[in-house]
Amino acid sequence: MNIGAMGTASGLDINAMVDKIVAAERAPKEERINQRKEQANVELSAYGRLKGALDGMKTLMADIRQNHTLAERTASSDNQDLVSVRASHEAQPGRYSVEVKQLATSHKIASQPVDDKTAMGAGKLTLSVGGQSFDVSFDQDQTKLLDVVREINRHPDNKGVLATVIKDASGARLVLNSDKTGAGNPLKVTVEAQAGSPLQSFAFDTGNPGSPMQEMQAASDAKVLIDGLAEVTSDTNTLTDAIPGLDIDLKQLSANAEKPQAVIEIGYDKDKAGAQIERFVNAYNQFYDTALELGKFDPNTQNKGPLVGDSMLRSSVQQLRNAFSTPLEEGPSSLQTLSELGVTTTLSGHLEVDYDKLDRQLNQNFAAVGEFFGSRKGFARRIEDMLHAYTGVTGSISNREKSINEQVLTLNDDQRDLERRMEGVYQRTHDQFSAMDHAMGQMQSQLGSMMSMMPQM
Structure with a gap:
């Protein structure tokens, strides 16, 4: 701010002197505000990373539960020119022959x-x-x-x-x-x-x-013969209830096809289930690495993470570990813990997969694996509910972020208040120096008058 010229009587640069005085008074207050804002932004970023890592797991659990990704089926037709097929998680493994007697028109x-x-x-x-x-x-x-x-x-x-x-x-x-x-x-x-x-x-x-x-x-229904015995009709060329859980798309009449029958096979999608479990393990390990970084402390260098000592960070890790080791009360009798599935915690705190054990469960106990994760009170719902308590709209992380954002707003108000106070300090200080300069001018004028009235020596 510059509201006046250099002092004319004293020869002092009043503006520069006032700027330095105001800056000296502003600096410690402004530094405290900036430090608190910087700390708030660091914490917001840290909680955002923590929330993102937890949300990654929660989204995966919701997908397992809602889309039955650990209970999916494979379905194939050996005659795609005649029929194609799609299977839901409700389809039972089996082998069927299909002959198309009539198409819906x-x-x-x-x-x-x-x-x-x-x-x-x-x-x-x-x-x-x-x-x-x-x-x-x-x-x-x-x-x-x-x-x-x-x-x-x-x-x-x-x-x-x-x-x-x-x-x-x-x-x-x-x-x-x-x-x-x-x-x-x-x-x-x-x-x-x-x-x-x-x-x-x-x-x-x-x-x-x-x-x-x-x-x-003519308007006609589709007609197919399944396994040479059961004749099924449909008003469309997609059969949705002939075999529960299986959609059969009819392409042409068997009489017009090079091969008059199609053999359909339904099986368990073990590869997709195994890949989904591996994604869950990777999602947790990613979260755990993030938690370690946010909460780290090196006693030798005194370097520390932005959430070192944070109780919420510690509790999220501990709650997940407890959930991994606690048996499901209403789970399948043949599979109640992650370790039985081949997923265990290492000494470092990460999860790892025993693929031999996992493959045995998928080959011998596939339905139980899907039930363990995807049932109404299964493992996926347990983890999803637990994580929602942290990342949901009213979750603990969201509440913490809301509190920090309110602090930032308060600090912005403090910054504006400081600016207004400094304007007042500047004005008062400038007025005081201007008054001093004016007084010095008067004194110099009076001295000059007195000197002019004294006889010449």
């Missing part, structure tokens, strides 16, 4: 040839498919076949009817196609128009052989 009908420039006149068509219907009304001005197609396709209540025009040597035909397959989704068209109106040629009902429109493709 959608209903398609077409009108007799008409002149596409013929005036259709006023009227109403009621179209229905799959139990849903909608009305399309036409004014006298809407006279072309293309207008009929546009009004059907644009109608806001149209839930599954596609209208098109096909032209051949005989003329133009209105073609209606359902977007739903299955015998239970036939098209029906009723017409309200004057007798002899061209709109009357668009009526259709499967129960009326004399309907003006013709059936180009």
Whole structure:
């Protein structure tokens, strides 16, 4: 700040002197504020790293529990041209043969040839498919076949009817196609128009052989034969309940395929389960390394981590260790601890995997592994709930971060208060020096006057 010139009477640089005095008073207070802000930022960064490491484990546990990633199945078809398959965690291992007897088709009908420039006149068509219907009304001005197609396709209540025009040597035909397959989704068209109106040629009902429109493709269900015994039908070409937990996508008829049958095999996805357990071990070890770094203290160099001595850091490590060694009360009788699975704690505090032991459990006890981790009160839920107490919105780390952020806001207020006080100190000090300079000027003036009145020596 510079609010005045150099002292004219004293010859002193008042501004420089005031700046130094104010800076000397500001420095210790500002240094304390900056140190506390720097410490707060260091702690916020440290808690952010700790929270991130814990959230990594929590996300993995939630994935295991919600998506059953330790109970997944493999599913394969030896004839992908005929059928493809997908299995959920509920599918039971087995081997099945599938023969596709019929594919599900959608209903398609077409009108007799008409002149596409013929005036259709006023009227109403009621179209229905799959139990849903909608009305399309036409004014006298809407006279072309293309207008009929546009009004059907644009109608806001149209839930599954596609209208098109096909032209051949005989003329133009209105073609209606359902977007739903299955015998239970036939098209029906009723017409309200004057007798002899061209709109009357668009009526259709499967129960009326004399309907003006013709059936180009019947609505039919898919039919498959499983293991040569069980015939299963479906209104779509994806079978979802023929074999529990297995989706079967039908590609073509067995009669048209080079190989008329497909052999489907369902098994346990042991590789994916093993990889998921390894990811869990790596996630914990990453957290543990982070915890060691944040809480380290070297007595020789006196170097220490930002959370050295922090009780929350110690408790998170200890609680996880206890959870790893405590048996599940409601777990499978054949698998109740991580060590039985082959996951143990080393002397350094990290987790390690005994792959021979893990492979035996996956090969001989796969269902129990999935239940151990993914059941309602399983290991994944235990760890997820424990970590949520730290990283959740109301968790201890979140509360600590909130407290530190409030401290930073208070320190920012303190900084602004300090700036205002220093402005006042600067003004008062400058006024005092200015007054001194003015007094010195007066004294010099008086001395000059006295000297001028004294006789010359």
